[in-house]
């Protein structure tokens with residue numbers, strides 16, 4: 001078993017993959033990416049991830065012509081070459097290699113990178129205790145719906161959280177919370193699940209979508225509207241969602257305790273549903 005890379009049509013060991021210093025991804029962050037979780041060798045919600053990759057690419061005028069079927073083949077081949085059953089797949093598209101110039105190059109073709117790495121086992125202790133987060137000022141641009149390589153504000157906010165001994169930083173602007181540095185935020189107030197509506201201020205999380213549809217199917221009322229910081233601090237529960245963290249309960253925001261300081265009922269319900277859908281996936285894999 002080993003970490004695998006795919007670079008412009010070829011598979012290799014991750015350690016052997018190199019990209020030019022003139023790649024626009026390196027020079028300008030001129031590209032987009034996706035992260036996909038693999039459960040038991042099966043990429044989870046692959047179609048949704050590839051659709052979002054294409055949306056991000058189109059939004060920055062990157063001509064990504066590989067079809068879903070072609071991507072599926074590449075992803076499956078990468079997973080099987082790696083041999084990892086539990087893995088994370090990272091896909092990156094950039095505007096290719098060209099002499100450094102802000103203008104788009106005329107002839108360059110894009111760089112396609114994919115890596116497959118093993119995922120560390122889930123930290124069960126965190127799920128039991130819940131996590132603490134900080135709030136950070138949202139200084140990002142107005143196209144957070146594009147999964148762009150430009151992650152400086154996210155990295156700075158996450159580092160601020162880590163240095164404070166916290167799990168995540170939540171972006172706040174003008175009294176409203178939008179999302180985490182690498183996660184979606186949801187709050188439970190009087191049994192209703194609130195989360196900011198999709199739009200240019202947040203990434204349209206694939207896990208967000210999954211959680212909201214499962215919540216609706218479980219007769220949990222879902223409201224997609226702006227969430228004020230005040231409302232979050234008064235909430236019974238705060239949740240983070242994301243491809244790698246799945247669903248994570250938050251028990252403290254800055255110095256304020258959330259609810260009774262323990263992961264709440266809605267978290268447990270939704271996470272149980274998540275686990276059973278994953279075990280169904282594993283079961284289907286065994287049976288096919």
Ligand code: PMP
Nearest residue numbers: 182183184203205206207242243
């Ligand atoms: N927002 C941001 C800024 C993120 O980086 C992520 C992680 N990809 C998310 C939300 C959650 O999105 P998803 O559920 O698609 O992983």
